[in-house]
Amino acid sequence: xxxxxxxxxxxxxxxxxxxxxxxxxxxxxxxxxxxxxxxxxxxxxxxxxxxxxxxxxxxxxxxxxxxxxxxxxxxxxxxxxxxxxxxxxxxxxxxxxxxxxxxxxxxxxxxxxxxxxxxxxxxxxxxxxxxxxxxxxxxxxxxxxxxxxxxxxxxxxxxxxxxxxx
Amino acid sequence: xxxxxxxxxxxxxxxxxxxxxxxxxxxxxxxxxxxxxxxxxxxxxxxxxxxxxxxxxxxxxxxxxxxxxxxxxxxxxxxxxxxxxxxxxxxxxxxxxxxxxxxxxxxxxxxxxxxxxxxxxxxxxxxxxxxxxx
Numbered sequence: 211x212x213x214x215x216x217x218x219x220x221x222x223x224x225x226x227x228x229x230x231x232x233x234x235x236x237x238x239x240x241x242x243x244x245x246x247x248x249x250x251x252x253x254x255x256x257x258x259x260x261x262x263x264x265x266x267x268x269x270x271x272x273x274x275x276x277x278x279x280x281x282x283x284x285x286x287x288x289x290x291x292x293x294x295x296x297x298x299x300x301x302x303x304x305x306x307x308x309x310x311x312x313x314x315x316x317x318x319x320x321x322x323x324x325x326x327x328x329x330x331x332x333x334x335x336x337x338x339x340x341x342x343x344x345x346x347x348x349x350x351x352x353x354x355x356x357x358x359x360x361x362x363x364x365x366x367x368x369x370x371x372x373x374x375x376x
Numbered sequence: 377x378x379x380x381x382x383x384x385x386x387x388x389x390x391x392x393x394x395x396x397x398x399x400x401x402x403x404x405x406x407x408x409x410x411x412x413x414x415x416x417x418x419x420x421x422x423x424x425x426x427x428x429x430x431x432x433x434x435x436x437x438x439x440x441x442x443x444x445x446x447x448x449x450x451x452x453x454x455x456x457x458x459x460x461x462x463x464x465x466x467x468x469x470x471x472x473x474x475x476x477x478x479x480x481x482x483x484x485x486x487x488x489x490x491x492x493x494x495x496x497x498x499x500x501x502x503x504x505x506x507x508x509x510x
Binding site for chain 1: 406496
């Protein structure tokens with residue numbers, strides 16, 4: 211992705227009114243790429259601009275320990291691990307079936323504005339998806355201008371559309 | 377070992393998911409977006425924390441259409457992950473009358489995209505989609 215976006219910038223395709231974008235972007239791309247070279251509209255898993263108490267605590271914790279703002283990759287590891295640990299706490303055991311039952315259908319603080327839930331019938335974490343526009347420079351807590359926060363339940367599909375049979 | 381957690385690459389996630397079920401261990405997928413993990417290949421021991429390709433594409437496509445119009449060219453990694461992204465974006469795009477005017481498949485790990493961008497430019501797209509992951 212980084213090499214491709216460097217190529218897009220080098221060929222000056224934006225000047226020819228050819229846009230760029232895709233399903234997944236994030237600070238993990240913009241930092242090594244260099245903000246000035248990033249462009250386009252992207253789906254974002256999480257962004258440092260998410261304005262929730264839990265997100266702010268997460269950001270502060272990473273800054274204090276690692277001296278940088280977290281990316282969505284940091285978010286995925288931190289938040290997913292948190293759900294396993296909380297499920298173990300709720301059940302009082304690490305026994306697999308007990309933890310699976312504790313996670314199925316569980317609603318939790320996924321550090322986003324909307325609700326997070328592990329759907330019981332397919333085990334998908336249904337959550338907000340952010341839409342960001344790469345701004346080309348630091349905007350304070352990253353370089354994406356957040357265009358929208360899309361509630362997960364509006365894009366995650368239904369049981370009738372899914373082939374999953376647990 | 378009580379839990380398995382991680383994976384970015386979709387092939388790897390599917391393999392670990394099958395192993396988790398066989399060994400009776402919980403697997404929490406953090407970075408793979410394949411819809412199959414919670415679709416046709418779902419199993420009782422796998423949870424997916426990552427939003428899947430269907431969710432991401434359905435969310436972003438209306439904004440891409442609004443900003444750039446509906447004539448799209450895709451540059452896609454020739455891998456399970458890249459092809460899953462492309463499929464999800466095509467499905468979401470078709471609901472918004474997007475015209476897909478071409479696609480360049482790139483080997484995983486490519487660093488020079490000049491030929492792909494040149495091929496895209498020749499098709500006069502309004503947007504180049506980058507389906508690069510894995």
